[in-house]
Amino acid sequence: MATPMPEHPLPTAPEEDRTLSPHTGYTRAHWEATGDRLLAAALRYATPGHALIDLPGPPSQSGVRSDGLEGFARTFLLAAFRTAGASGKDPHGFLERYTAGVARGTRTPGRDDAESWPEIGHHGIQGQPMVESASVALALRLTTPWTWDTLPAADQDRVEQWLRGALRHTPAPNNWYLFPLTVAGFLESVGRGDAETRGAIDRALGLLDGWYQGQGWYSDGDGRSFDHYNGWALHFYPLLHAHLTGDRALLDRLGPRLREFLEGFALLFDANGAPIHHGRSLTYRFAAVTAVALGALTGETPLDPGVTRRILSGGLRHFVDRGAPTADGLLGLGWYGPHEATLQRYSGPGSPYWASKGFLSLLIPADDPVWTVTEGSAPVEGADRVLALPAPGLLVQTTGGDGLARLHNHGSYKLDSREPERAPGNPLYARLAYSTRTGPTGAANAADNHVALSARGLRSARVRIHPLGAGRDWLASWHRPVFPAGGPVFPSARIESLTLARGRFELRVHRTVGVPVGTPVHHSGWAVAVSPGAVPEVQEGSEVRLDGAEVTSQLVGLHGWETQCVVRAPQGTAYGAWALVPELTGVVGAGAEVESEGEGTVFVALASLTGEEGAAPLAGQVGVEVSGLVVAVRWGDGVRTVVDFGGGVGGAVGACGLSVTEESV
Numbered sequence: 001m002a003t004p005m006p007e008h009p010l011p012t013a014p015e016e017d018r019t020l021s022p023h024t025g026y027t028r029a030h031w032e033a034t035g036d037r038l039l040a041a042a043l044r045y046a047t048p049g050h051a052l053i054d055l056p057g058p059p060s061q062s063g064v065r066s067d068g069l070e071g072f073a074r075t076f077l078l079a080a081f082r083t084a085g086a087s088g089k090d091p092h093g094f095l096e097r098y099t100a101g102v103a104r105g106t107r108t109p110g111r112d113d114a115e116s117w118p119e120i121g122h123h124g125i126q127g128q129p130m131v132e133s134a135s136v137a138l139a140l141r142l143t144t145p146w147t148w149d150t151l152p153a154a155d156q157d158r159v160e161q162w163l164r165g166a167l168r169h170t171p172a173p174n175n176w177y178l179f180p181l182t183v184a185g186f187l188e189s190v191g192r193g194d195a196e197t198r199g200a201i202d203r204a205l206g207l208l209d210g211w212y213q214g215q216g217w218y219s220d221g222d223g224r225s226f227d228h229y230n231g232w233a234l235h236f237y238p239l240l241h242a243h244l245t246g247d248r249a250l251l252d253r254l255g256p257r258l259r260e261f262l263e264g265f266a267l268l269f270d271a272n273g274a275p276i277h278h279g280r281s282l283t284y285r286f287a288a289v290t291a292v293a294l295g296a297l298t299g300e301t302p303l304d305p306g307v308t309r310r311i312l313s314g315g316l317r318h319f320v321d322r323g324a325p326t327a328d329g330l331l332g333l334g335w336y337g338p339h340e341a342t343l344q345r346y347s348g349p350g351s352p353y354w355a356s357k358g359f360l361s362l363l364i365p366a367d368d369p370v371w372t373v374t375e376g377s378a379p380v381e382g383a384d385r386v387l388a389l390p391a392p393g394l395l396v397q398t399t400g401g402d403g404l405a406r407l408h409n410h411g412s413y414k415l416d417s418r419e420p421e422r423a424p425g426n427p428l429y430a431r432l433a434y435s436t437r438t439g440p441t442g443a444a445n446a447a448d449n450h451v452a453l454s455a456r457g458l459r460s461a462r463v464r465i466h467p468l469g470a471g472r473d474w475l476a477s478w479h480r481p482v483f484p485a486g487g488p489v490f491p492s493a494r495i496e497s498l499t500l501a502r503g504r505f506e507l508r509v510h511r512t513v514g515v516p517v518g519t520p521v522h523h524s525g526w527a528v529a530v531s532p533g534a535v536p537e538v539q540e541g542s543e544v545r546l547d548g549a550e551v552t553s554q555l556v557g558l559h560g561w562e563t564q565c566v567v568r569a570p571q572g573t574a575y576g577a578w579a580l581v582p583e584l585t586g587v588v589g590a591g592a593e594v595e596s597e598g599e600g601t602v603f604v605a606l607a608s609l610t611g612e613e614g615a616a617p618l619a620g621q622v623g624v625e626v627s628g629l630v631v632a633v634r635w636g637d638g639v640r641t642v643v644d645f646g647g648g649v650g651g652a653v654g655a656c657g658l659s660v661t662e663e664s665v
Helices: 028-043 064-084 094-105 128-142 153-166 175-189 195-211 229-245 248-268 282-298 305-320 351-363
Strands: 212-214 385-389 394-399 404-409 433-435 451-455 466-470 474-479 494-502 505-513 520-524 543-547 552-559 561-569 579-587 601-610 622-627 630-635 639-644 659-664
Touching: 028 064, 028 094, 028 305, 028 351, 064 094, 064 128, 064 351, 094 128, 094 153, 128 153, 128 175, 128 229, 153 175, 175 195, 175 229, 195 212, 195 229, 229 248, 229 282, 229 351, 248 282, 248 385, 248 394, 248 404, 282 305, 282 351, 305 351, 394 474, 394 494, 404 494, 404 601, 433 601, 451 494, 466 494, 494 639, 505 520, 520 552, 520 601, 543 561, 543 579, 552 561, 552 579, 552 622, 601 622, 601 630
Parallel strands: none
Antiparallel strands: 385 394, 394 404, 404 433, 451 520, 466 474, 474 494, 494 505, 505 601, 520 579, 543 552, 552 601, 561 579, 622 630, 630 639, 639 659
């Protein structure tokens, strides 16, 4: 473990201002103080020449030296936002140390000594330094007068030579192409541009256009990977480059995409400030607010200034109040505390400091209305809302009574077109739903928010998700059930799933197609973090209810489900070390007079996740009639919803003629 160098006491937070910020109490001064605290703590672990920051914790797959560069680069970006936002004022002398580190690290790259940075290689072959080169380049670009311009010409040449390694090696086939763009943008900004830098920029922007799917959402490379990288990478790097360059044409091209993205994304922050818990790299935490800050900085936002600050400060304070950073000022791996299932193999001790991107907010001038007007209500605190986003295949559901946001996934998965589907799938993408107050269970535990077949003692996984249909308040998709090694292969099988959101309720309809009659089917609801001794409630009438500290999870079978139970998840979630999951079980073809594997079997359930105390039972909230592949649901207010899977399975897989209609009766 790295040993910290003695330093001055960590900066303390200023007093809350509940007049200017009635919801969070945070002002711009709180952002500055938090940034100072993070930097002061991290710099205690710098090497003598300041070139590496060896933070405590288990190393990543890239090795200790790459991790040291990562710790340096990501905190350098934070120092850049902090000082550039203060017009170069640097009372703690942060930039002096980072400037020295840049010069020392690039003096003899690749050498096995105490200070030299690793050289930049191809993705998969010493590629992690390419990621960090973007943070170094962007930090230098933001602080050029106080860092780059103070370096001797020979040092500048060596820094340039190291950075150009990012332009001469192959990135991963996703957002990594934006790292060379960022490096090239810096080099051009200091008069060192050429055909190589222009080529890197044009290449990245061309790929970005190809990844754009609409409604403000980019896929992260080939496939349908939609997650927080959309905000903190795919919008962030190119649009900030356009802003810093003053490229009006590029701003006009990319800006409206960010504006449209924020219309939906702003709903994915809880009233308590938490971002949606979905997708990889969640250890970056309050980097989730980056796109909100970028919208305010560039003027490409649909949000009022007070609402912008509410989301920004709410996101920061949410984690500060829950122990990230820790008492010693460091950001550790995990969510609130350590949580192995939240991490990826590439995560190392310096990885959490991509949270620094959230401090982009400090580039918004201090006299901007974002900082000076009264803090507004969060978008989630308004009336109950359901927003369908067919482009990424995501359904947003919010309830103003508890300030909770939920994301139903019918289109996002982390797999490109060349990769095979393998069980158990990625819990951070494979689930049917995610929220701002719950996390998925680990891959080795019972899966929450999942539908699975059971065969040979094994359960199937949901890996590649294919959009099937969309409406105002619903989305549908299908997937091929994939079993772990030793399980069967059902060549023509698929499971079609529909989620319709209404208030706090989630109507979940599944149809099995091409599945052998008699095959067990399992459907689970929201996992709730509880104490190991908690006793779940299973009510008569098939409802399962789990009461946690902040949320209540409910699940009831309406059609096709025969039994209900609660299963344990001893690995817990990011919200607690132990969790329970409600589950329903049925059988394909059970109860049908005539069953055809081609036509399929329909299962219907009602789920709810709420933060309101004393939530009413789900049983009796809706009435359901099922006739073949037609599901008619009558809600308590008299509205009738009809889901018709069509019955026709000819043509392409998934072309089943699904329709959803609604009428008042």
